[in-house]
Amino acid sequence: xxxxxxxxxxxxxxxxxxxxxxxxxxxxxxxxxxxxxxxxxxxxxxxxxxxxxxxxxxxxxxxxxxxxxxxxxxxxxxxxxxxxxxxxxxxxxxxxxxxxxxxxxxxxxxxxxxxxxxxxxxxxxxxxxxxxxxxxxxxxxxxxxxxxxxxxxxxxxxxxxxxxxxxxxxxxxxxxxxxxxxxxxxxxxxxxxxxxxxxxxxxxxxxxxxxxxxxxxxxxxxxxxxxxxxxxxxxxxxxxxxxxxxxxx
Amino acid sequence: xxxxxxxxxxxxxxxxxxxxxxxxxxxxxxxxxxxxxxxxxxxxxxxxxxxxxxxxxxxxxxxxxxxxxxxxxxxxxxxxxxxxxxxxxxxxxxxxxxxxxxxxxxxxxxxxxxxxxxxxxxxxxxxxxxxxxxxxxxxxxxxxxxxxxxxxxxxxxxxxxxxxxxxxxxxxxxxxxxxxxxxxxxxxxxxxxxxxxxxxxxxxxxxxxxxxxxxxxxxxxxxxxxxxxxxxxxxxxxxxxxxxxxxxxxxxxxxxxxxxxxxxxxxxxxxxxx
Numbered sequence: 001x002x003x004x005x006x007x008x009x010x011x012x013x014x015x016x017x018x019x020x021x022x023x024x025x026x027x028x029x030x031x032x033x034x035x036x037x038x039x040x041x042x043x044x045x046x047x048x049x050x051x052x053x054x055x056x057x058x059x060x061x062x063x064x065x066x067x068x069x070x071x072x073x074x075x076x077x078x079x080x081x082x083x084x085x086x087x088x089x090x091x092x093x094x095x096x097x098x099x100x101x102x103x104x105x106x107x108x109x110x111x112x113x114x115x116x117x118x119x120x121x122x123x124x125x126x127x128x129x130x131x132x133x134x135x136x137x138x139x140x141x142x143x144x145x146x147x148x149x150x151x152x153x154x155x156x157x158x159x160x161x162x163x164x165x166x167x168x169x170x171x172x173x174x175x176x177x178x179x180x181x182x183x184x185x186x187x188x189x190x191x192x193x194x195x196x197x198x199x200x201x202x203x204x205x206x207x208x209x210x211x212x213x214x215x216x217x218x219x220x221x222x223x224x225x226x227x228x229x230x231x232x233x234x235x236x237x238x239x240x241x242x243x244x245x246x247x248x249x
Numbered sequence: 250x251x252x253x254x255x256x257x258x259x260x261x262x263x264x265x266x267x268x269x270x271x272x273x274x275x276x277x278x279x280x281x282x283x284x285x286x287x288x289x290x291x292x293x294x295x296x297x298x299x300x301x302x303x304x305x306x307x308x309x310x311x312x313x314x315x316x317x318x319x320x321x322x323x324x325x326x327x328x329x330x331x332x333x334x335x336x337x338x339x340x341x342x343x344x345x346x347x348x349x350x351x352x353x354x355x356x357x358x359x360x361x362x363x364x365x366x367x368x369x370x371x372x373x374x375x376x377x378x379x380x381x382x383x384x385x386x387x388x389x390x391x392x393x394x395x396x397x398x399x400x401x402x403x404x405x406x407x408x409x410x411x412x413x414x415x416x417x418x419x420x421x422x423x424x425x426x427x428x429x430x431x432x433x434x435x436x437x438x439x440x441x442x443x444x445x446x447x448x449x450x451x452x453x454x455x456x457x458x459x460x461x462x463x464x465x466x467x468x469x470x471x472x473x474x475x476x477x478x479x480x481x482x483x484x485x486x487x488x489x490x491x492x493x494x495x496x497x498x499x500x501x502x503x504x505x506x507x508x509x510x511x512x513x514x515x516x517x518x519x520x521x522x523x
Binding site: 124125133216 | 320321322351358362363365367369370371373382383386387418431432
């Protein structure tokens with residue numbers, strides 16, 4: 001194994017930063033799509049359910065790679081405007097992982113007891129209020145483990161962008177391999193880099209999950225804090241919950 | 250008590266004046282089917298304002314269906330329901346009755362509160378917020394006013410010290426008392442009680458019934474109650490309706506129904522449950 005020079009390491013580290021950015025932006029878009037489509041699929045109007053179902057089937061059934069190519073290469077020809085490769089990638093990943101995520105949202109929403117909705121009706125909440133105040137907060141903790149899976153899938157899926165010349169980890173690795181002619185060290189290193197990133201995501205989602213469950217009284221947060229401490233922890237939870245619902249895919 | 254939902258008609262213990270005797274609830278030829286099973290068959294009945302009416306009868310006789318129709322958790326197949334003169338799920342347009350929009354129904358429904366067998370508190374909200382949420386976001390009450398009222402109601406049901414608990418940290422009886430406070434916080438004219446003690450451990454039943462007795466005897470809220478607690482029914486009711494197979498087969502004062510029922514079916518039922 002030949003030593004990697006500092007310059008080559010820099011290439012990998014800046015690639016890691018691009019990978020992180022891609023993951024965060026795609027996850028944010030994916031979360032918006034997942035909640036939008038997932039909730040639309042429980043709508044009382046059939047046309048809304050139909051259209052959202054159609055979206056889900058189309059974007060779940062098409063390859064993210066092909067979609068990315070389509071957005072990058074076909075869009076300019078067809079409509080005359082060119083997306084930056086990074087944003088074409090974010091769009092493709094966000095739209096397709098959002099389609100997967102919408103099933104997670106739909107399932108978790110459907111799993112909330114119908115009696116909760118009935119209690120909402122009995123208090124004359126509007127359907128939107130029932131969703132926002134009653135259903136989603138209870139469904140949210142159930143979404144986190146499957147979201148974690150999708151998030152890690154997405155992280156690894158970002159490697160597709162290297163094909164379009166976006167300088168992520170995988171792109172850096174292929175440059176180094178071409179330059180040094182050696183595959184083993186560089187691919188071993190990026191294997192570990194992806195693993196470390198995925199591990200960090202998983203730990204983060206664990207924390208989010210624990211706080212979310214505490215927020216519906218399922219698993220009280222760590223003891224030792226007084227009432228005030230608990231309150232501030234809960235408030236923090238709410239913020240974390242919101243923040244991650246925007247990046248939860 | 251503080252849940253004096255019909256202002257101007259303050260009452261004393263053990264009198265349940267009928268306000269002006271106006272009809273608060275009216276079922277006109279209501280039919281409800283589940284598949285081939287007709288649960289309510291051309292049902293007519295009325296409840297006057299301020300009355301406490303208890304529905305009894307064998308299970309499957311349609312008692313709970315009546316409450317769920319009133320709460321619009323189920324749809325009527327035929328007939329109409331009126332609450333305080335307004336059609337619940339219909340609107341008059343050009344002299345014709347047409348199905349009403351969601352908004353109309355929600356407005357009429359605000360006059361009705363319901364307590365469920367399984368409490369159905371919101372597990373994602375602490376006790377105080379369970380009670381405050383609807384008054385603030387549905388009735389548009391100020392936060393301070395809603396909170397003060399929520400605390401008064403919690404005191405009334407004997408849980409003034411559990412404001413900051415999550416529902417899962419309470420016993421079934423405590424949860425049910427919070428659910429009663431939550432329903433009263435909306436100042437409904439009618440309170441629907443759907444077998445509210447059926448899911449409770451026996452030793453917790455008395456606490457919940459005491460709270461309801463208190464409410465029945467000190468406010469002029471109208472109550473429509475499905476229960477298997479016959480002593481409670483006798484205690485609070487002005488009228489008892491005996492249901493069987495989707496019809497009211499007998500009605501009258503609790504004394505009459507429980508002591509001297511006319512129908513054989515009522516006698517059978519009472520001897521089975523008493």
